[in-house]
Structures are given as structure tokens and as C-alpha cells.
Amino acid sequence: MASDTIPILDLSWADDPTLKPKLLQQLQSALFDVGFLYIKNHGVDSSTISALTDRLPALFNLREEERAAMSKLNSPHFLGYSGFAEETTLGKQDLREQFDMGTELSVVWRDPSHVVGHNVDGSGNVGSERDFAKMYWRLRGPNQWPSEESVAGFREAFTAYHDAVQDLSYRFVHLIEEAFGIPVGTFDHFFGRDLLPSKDPSTNGTSNSPQAHTFLPPQHRIKLLKYPPSPATPESKQGVGAHKDSSGWLTFLYQVSSLPGLEVLSSSNTWIPAHPIPDTFVVNFGNAFEAATEGAVKATTHRVIAPGPDAETRYSVPFFQGLPLDMTVSEVRGYIPEHVRRMRGSVSGVESEAQSFLDSRWDSLGESQLRKWVRSHRDVAEKWYGREVLEYYTS
């Protein structure tokens, strides 16, 4: 970060023509100089948030057999429960427990050994050009839900939260387009939303313009995270190790309690705390965004320090806005005007992850996502994708 303070943007200014230019200016500086921000007056009802967050203790207190029944090991989509310290970052265990969830979607992957003739797209249409035999399509699929008896109202609360934050994320992307000085709606089709109206009606949306390419609406991912108090003599205090987000385009993080822990790396290589601020989301940018803007907008490095032995349990809920698995970073880059790519700020961070994004082998978002999931959950990867795939992505 160029500045050592994380800005707080008031999204209600977007609805006031006199304040909106100031908001867009703040957003520009947050995008190009800071890489991390809070948003308030974001439009997600506090009752929608609390309906989910109030259920987190009950979810994590499910009997061990019930949690095990929701294990990620059951899911080729890497959706489900991971026990305490089962995930690693930078080769070290993260002292947290989690449920990985996502947009509820059906399976589209077709086992190549069974595919005959045409593909079927997500809407069931035969004849799609999309190759659903590609391995990364297997990441897409349904959640594992707790039973209604165990955590009453969980599925409804999760779904309402997902839908509200998805809507916020789409509104926020429109503001980014305005801050970039590009037409509002330019990125809509990344999310399977309406194409921009074709400038030339004769092409009927089928011209070779980039806008003509439609995608399946992506799967957004949501982590439900619990960081329990760490043991008195922990070898490490790593709640989650230093990283840049690689699960999507933008991240909208809700810090449930008032406990500190989240820290952001500044350009002077010092860790700045990102304390929870009531009624706000923390927003940051993923590796794909950094790669698409050729580093003009940085995916800022952050980490979480585990609560101390006498602290309370910390819960948090990041929402990772998804991107189409069959989209390539080079393709996204085509939508980012040259003037935006030149506006590089001075955010620093762990470069290696973003560099690996620019490796042409992982140019498709699906490949880079699969690689990320394989590397953080090797047991799941080996079970569903096999040893060869595990070795390919981890070597």
C-alpha cells in the first residue's frame, strides 16, 4: 500500500450525483495506490448478514460425525468441511477450520471416457461449443449442506447472504468500470449477465467484438472461517499465512466479531492491521485482477494472526467473486484499456503467485483455479483427480 491507512468508501455516495465523482476518485486511489479498502452503506441488510453469522457457532459445533459427513474429501468440487489446520499456506498449517461453500450449481463436467457426440451446456442445451470434458469444469458443482435438523434455517440464510453479496459485487464492478473510464456493463458477461447492447444491430450480438462472447455464470466461493484461540505455546500464530487471493476477481470479506487478526502488507513491507469496522466489508482484488490489469491494480498480500490463548474465537466470511473457468487472463486483458494498465500504483507484495498466473500454462482461469485447489487440498485432489494430476500441479 502506498498509504498506511486503509480507506473507507461510502457506497451510498453512488446514488448522489454531487458526491459520486468524489467516490469514484476515492475508488481510483484505492484501486491504484492502496489495493485494500472498506465499504460502508453497501446495501446488504444487517439482518441478512446476521442470519448467516449467528448460525456459525452452531455450524462449527456440529458433532464430529456430522462435520465429517460434509468433508471436502466427498467433493471433487473442493466444497465442504476442512478440519482445524488441514489447509496449508506457504507450506505451514493454517490454524483455522472452514466450510468451503459456493453458488449452488449442478455438475457440468462430462467424463471424457463417456462423452459421445455433442456437449451440453449449463442450461441443458445440446450443441454448445464448450468442452465440458476439460478437467477444470469438475470444480463446478453443488454444496454439501448440513441437515435442517442440525442447523435450522442455514441453507436459507446462506442463500440469501450469497445472493445479496453477489448483487453488491456486481454493483461494485460497475463502479470500478466508471473509475476505469470504460462503459458500465463492460464486464457483465463475465458473470453471465446481459451482453452490452450491440452497437451494430445487424450483428445481433454475434459479431467478433469481445462482448459477443457469452460465458456460463461463474460459481462464486464463500468460506465460512473459524479461528479458535491458539494453544498457549503455539509453534506458529498463522491463522492464514501471507497470500494474495486467487479464488476470484474481487473479495468481499465480512469480519464477524470485533477481534483483530487481519493484516495487510504495506509498500514499506510493514504489516498494517485491518481491524473489523462494524457494518463494513473489506474489499480486495484477486490475482486474476492484477494479471488482467498488468499490475496496475495489485492483489495486496494479507494474512491473519490467530487469536491468542485467552482471546475469543474469531469468525470471518470472505466472498470470492468468481470468473468463468473457460476465460483466459489474456482475454480479460483485452477489456482493460491501455490507460488503465499504465496507472500502476506502488503496492508491494508476494510476487510469486501473480507471476505464476502469468505462466501461459495457467492462462485459463479454470487451470489456475484447479491448480490452487489441488495445492491447498492435496488429499482431495489425489482422491478425485489422481496422483498424476496432483504431481503435475504441485511440482
Ligand SMILES: O=C(O)CCC(=O)C(=O)O
Ligand atoms: O479471515 C480473514 O479475515 C481473511 C481470510 C482470507 O484472507 C482468505 O481466506 O483468503
Ligand SMILES: [Fe+2]
Ligand atoms: Fe485472503
